[in-house]
Amino acid sequence: EDQVTQSPEALRLQEGESSSLNCSYTVSGLRGLFWYRQDPGKGPEFLFTLYSAGEEKEKERLKATLTKKESFLHITAPKPEDSATYLCSGLDGGSEKLVFGKGTKLTVNP
Amino acid sequence: DSGVTQTPKHLITATGQRVTLRCSPRSGDLSVYWYQQSLDQGLQFLIQYYNGEERAKGNILERFSAQQFPDLHSELNLSSLELGDSALYFCASAGTLGTGELFFGEGSRLTVL
Numbered sequence: 001e002d003q004v005t006q007s008p009e010a011l012r013l014q015e016g017e018s019s020s021l022n023c024s025y026t027v028s029g030l031r032g033l034f035w036y037r038q039d040p041g042k043g044p045e046f047l048f049t050l051y052s053a054g055e056e057k058e059k060e061r062l063k064a065t066l067t068k069k070e071s072f073l074h075i076t077a078p079k080p081e082d083s084a085t086y087l088c089s090g091l092d093g094g095s096e097k098l099v100f101g102k103g104t105k106l107t108v109n110p
Numbered sequence: 111d112s113g114v115t116q117t118p119k120h121l122i123t124a125t126g127q128r129v130t131l132r133c134s135p136r137s138g139d140l141s142v143y144w145y146q147q148s149l150d151q152g153l154q155f156l157i158q159y160y161n162g163e164e165r166a167k168g169n170i171l172e173r174f175s176a177q178q179f180p181d182l183h184s185e186l187n188l189s190s191l192e193l194g195d196s197a198l199y200f201c202a203s204a205g206t207l208g209t210g211e212l213f214f215g216e217g218s219r220l221t222v223l
Contacts, residue, residue, distance in 0.1 A: 031210075032210045033210075041217075043112065043200050043214030044153070044200075044212075045214070046212065046213070049211060087153065089153075096158070097166050097168060098155065100154075100155075101152065103152060
């Protein structure tokens with residue numbers, strides 16, 4: 001069964017304190033690893049797509065990386081506006097189902 | 111604004127009742143997905159339609175059903191509601207098949223009392 005596991009469940013950082021979020025996956029015929037951001041009471045918002053091990057994508061203070069078994073979302077010098085839940089998902093190449101992890105709730109204190 | 115519209119935003123109903131949630135995808139998107147999000151389970155895939163046809167099915171209960179109409183809007187019908195059905199229900203759309211880049215609506219929050 002496809003599984004996506006994210007850690008930690010919650011993370012509190014001080015403004016400017018860099019850190020990383022982890023996403024490990026076992027998805028049949030993985031056809032892409034996707035990161036989303038979700039603000040309270042809102043729908044998830046797409047951030048990045050990663051297709052192959054070694055690939056990296058960047059957007060402002062966020063950088064996503066992919067290995068054969070896991071992905072990391074690195075947050076450099078975060079700001080309070082980066083506070084959100086970050087969701088990782090894997091696309092099953094056979095069923096075309098997008099399977100989500102439970103997310104990491106990030107809080108950045110000023 | 112993702113361009114995906116969901117109605118109603120909030121819905122409170124009683125156990126045993128039936129409700130219909132509606133979704134209009136982004137202009138031009140043929141795929142519609144339904145997800146359920148609860149605090150303990152995270153985002154759970156329910157069902158996907160593409161251009162009116164069912165494309166993929168997740169762990170959708172038999173009490174739930176969905177369809178996509180010729181104008182591409184979709185409806186999710188939930189019947190014989192139970193307390194455990196209380197959750198956020200999200201619709202998402204995509205422009206192509208086999209993509210993980212989905213555009214989500216703001217969700218319909220269902221409370222079953």
